[in-house]
Amino acid sequence: MPVDIKDIENVATELKSSFDEFKQKNDKRLEAVEQEKGKLAEQVESLNGKLTALDELKTGLEAELKELKRPGTTEGGKSKEAKEHKEAFNRFLRKGDDAGLAELERKALNIGTDADGGYAVPEELDRSLIELQRDAVIMRQESNVISVGSSDYKKLVNLHGAASGWVGEESKRPETNTPKLAQIVPFMGEIYGNPQATQTMLDDAFFNVEQWLNSELMIEFAEKEEAAFTAGDGTNKPKGFLTYAMTEEADKIRDFGKLQYIRSGNAGDITADAVLQLVYTLRKVHRMGAKFMLNNSSLFKVRTLKNAEGDYLWRPGLDAGQPSTLVGYGIAENEEMPDVAADALPIAFGNFMRGYTIVDRIGTRVLRDPYTNKPFVGFYTTKRVGGMVSDSEAIKLMKIQASA
Secondary structure: OOOOHHHHHHHHHHHHHHHHHHHHHHHHHHHOOHHHHHHHHHHHHHHHHHHHHHHHHHHHHHHHHHHHHOOOOOHHHOOHHHHHHHHHHHHHHHHOOOOOHHHHHHHHHOOOOOOOOOEEOOHHHHHHHHHHHHHHOHHHHHOEEEEEOOOOOOEEEEOOOOOOOOOOOOOOOOOOOOOOEEEEOOEEEEEEEOOEEEHHHHHOOOOOHHHHHHHHHHHHHHHHHHHHHHHOEOOOOOEOHHHOOEEOOOOOOOOOOOEEEEEEEEEOEEOHHHHHHHHHHOOHHHHOOOEEEEOHHHHHHHOOOEOOOOOEOEEOOOOOOOOOEEOOEEEEEOOOOOOOOOOOOOEEEEOHHHHEEEEEEOOOEEEEEOOOOOOEEEEEEEEEEEEEEOOOOOEEEEEEEOOO
């Protein structure tokens, strides 16, 4: 049944009711005598889980409604070469017939032959794959994502070293410092998948082979990409923001490329004061569009936090299109973020669109293999992708204290 705005309003009403009950139970838990604490803690935990489920349901319904309202695409905008390339690629996937595919690929995509073998997927399928990955990988949703034609992408950043000053109308203009520029390069790697289909499946005219390949690769690629963009070591894979050098030094004195962290305030736990400090450690220019990034376990913990006035820091989004917030800022749930533990970095806050860049090399490639695992046909698929911190002032981290 199609989703409508009434469905979202119903879920929002239930979300508000559950949040009110959650606050009531949690407040009682905090005030309870010792023998009552266990029972109330169990109720709070159950309601906490229900809030997560309702929040995710509301977000999912909103996304589904948005998708239903999106105008459909047509074949009209495609070039003749692109259509022929897609048809030839489909024959290659189903039958292994690659007659003329290399030439059609060259015309449609304006690329040369790949020395490693395999064929580039049609542009529409390639973009669809990246769009599906964006839906599954939180870091792709929040970060700056660019596509490049080669793996030698470099970015210049201004370290703001130029000086300026005030002078009189007829005073001499002293020479100022030369602007300081730095060059940053993404850490690139090749990600691969090898989904398997039977020839019977491929011979079925009603079997959408492109859709199947997209969905299989999304599953295989998504988890590896999320882990790499978050905590990858940069060796044959993107470098995640959690593996960059870190210090407690402020922006004005910290070396470019190092991230700043603040301490949690309590040994082995998160405090409300630390959450607020994390927000205001980030410069105002970066707070526009900033979000918290944490996993579901940490989200459970911050839902119980209150400020000095007794107000909860977490607020449910009750209107359509309005997300739940933490001290007024959006929340991105990334399950690759660490759990709360001594010396861990479970919470990040920042403008990830400015702070982290994902680089996709155009052209996912597929090598058809009907021999290795008979009766299955394998589709060995590779793509080049990189990642890097592009502005080390735009992301802040909370580090859990090991001791008081």
